[in-house]
Amino acid sequence: MTVPPLALAQFVASYAATTMTVAVSVIAADLGTTVLGVQIAITLFTLTMASLMVPGSKLTDVLGRKRCFVLGLVVYGVGALLASAAQGTGTLVLGYSLLQGIGSALMIPPIYILVTVTSPDVETRARRFGVVSGAGALGAAAGPLVGGLVTTWFGWRASFLLQVLIVGVIVVLAWRMVEPPGAPGRTRFDVAGAVLSAAGLFFVVAGLLQVGTSPFWLFAGIGVAILFLFFAHIHNRERAGREPLVSPGIFRDRTTRLGLLTQHVQWLVLQGSFFVIAVFLQQVRGYDAIRTGLMLTPATIGILVASAAAGRMARRHSQRLLIRGGFVIAIAGLALVLLLVRADSGVASAVPGLFLLGAGIGIMLTASVNLVQSGRPDSAQGDISGVSRSVSNLGSSVGTALAGSVLAGVVRPGGTSFALALATLTLVAVGGLIAALLLPKPR
Incomplete structure (x- = not known):
């Protein structure tokens, strides 16, 4: 029962990343905002997820793989439910951009960790990764199509409620998963490394989303400088005998x-x-x-x-x-x-x-x-x-x-x-x- 909930989680995360693009105009009109305002919410989701992926992955060593996976699902589901009830861009940003972004950063790394540590050989691991990758590709491709159909027939809020339903099913399936033996015990979390990596990736991705404009060089330069500090930090921490973030x-x-x-x-x-x-x-x-x-x-x-x-x-x-x-x-x-x-x-x-x-x-x-x-x-x-x-x-x-x-x-x-x-x-x-x-x- 390990692979189905992991594949479903990858599906819903990929679906969320692409389905919003077909409903931008409808959401903007319903919330009384501009298309730019909704696009900012989509951009913030990408930034949140990308910048927190490394710290989220390291938390699996602190909380355990299964627990981190379930926690990510819960945060993600709460965010989707909040976004479905949004009456303005503030609630949409809180639910979709922040909570779903944080939930994705918590639940996606354990997917790949659990597939790796529970597979007895390369062939089995490749087969399971194939299922997970296929589910992710299907979610990304189905996002615009299914999102367009759901938005047209039932409204844009129904797309978020569909995610809540799927997440509920995954939580039920994941509850029956067994934490693999030999999981890392509790370690001292590298807070400074987490802050540096998150900030560096945030500015790099923010810059990439503005390629062709002058802010690109500013954001990208800040991001690269912070990531340089991050690598210096983890080298120094390892030399001092303390466990770095990576x-x-x-x-x-x-x-x-x-x-x-x-x-x-x-x-x-x-x-x-x-x-x-x-x-x-x-x-x-x-x-x-x-x-x-x-x-x-x-x-x-x-x-x-x-x-x-x-x-x-x-x-x-x-x-x-x-x-x-x-x-x-x-x-x-x-x-x-x-x-x-x-x-x-x-x-x-x-x-x-x-x-x-x-x-x-x-x-x-x-x-x-x-x-x-x-x-x-x-x-x-x-x-x-x-x-x-x-x-x-x-x-x-x-x-x-x-x-x-x-x-x-x-x-x-x-x-x-x-x-x-x-x-x-x-x-x-x-x-x-x-x-x-x-x-x-x-x-």
Whole structure:
């Protein structure tokens, strides 16, 4: 009974991150605010979740994996319930942006830790990570489609109530989970490290969300400076014989560094390409949110098919080879989209490229997570899980920001700017493939 609640939790967290985008105008009108006000709430959710992911992961060593997971679910559910009853932007920010963001940061790292420490071998772990990754991809892809349907038929508040219902089911399932043996005992929490990491990631993500404007350099510079102080802090704390928020040894291992880089690129390419394609369909072809969600279905199917086959692929091939193969397939998919999709082309023109893009990313997501998580002992899972999730969140933010800046910076007729944005993402994917080729052979 370990995997179902973990997969459902990843589904609802991914769903929440994308479903709000189709209801922005409706929420703004209902609350008597502006579209910008609702967009700020969405941005704050991303910032809260990304900045607290590392401290949230480390709390699993203090509270226990299962307890931290359940606590995150409860905070998340309370936030969704509060957001559903919002009468103004203040309550929406408190419920959605803050409480759901904090809940996500508490419940997502234990998902990957529990899968790792309860799996007896690499094949089983790959199969379970495939289920979790597939659920996350399904949630992200279903967010705009299901959110559009629910908002149209029942109102935007029903989308939050649906999340409350799902979280209630997960809590019931999670209550029957058993805390795995050998879980870390209570440790002294590195408060200063948590503050520095949260502040650094907050400013970095805030800067990435403003690419193309002058505040980008200010926020990004502040974030990088704070993260520099964070790394100096954890090095000094470790030398003094005290446990840091994250062990610096994680970043000394070549496999871990390159594995984290491939994770970052995967999420960058996934979110960036979805953003570009969605904007193209809505601005050039005039699609609404529901039709846009349906057009992205081939990519979702590709991710689900690859995730379902993760266990078999892990039995036959190394994780390193799967990451490389996934990048090759994803690059081929992007190339097909660039070659076949035009403003006046038929619906079927996008299917082959989107399916290959989804399949390639589905192969990589499972293999990269398996490679990174399996490379550290159970006692270090709190460290690596938080870093892994933060790197992935940064990839999502960079992907959307990079694609948006290219689209905004190129003013040409037709779909030239969209082609340039996809070509840019393809080059980034090639960089990810190079990183995958540099992965050392497993010892």
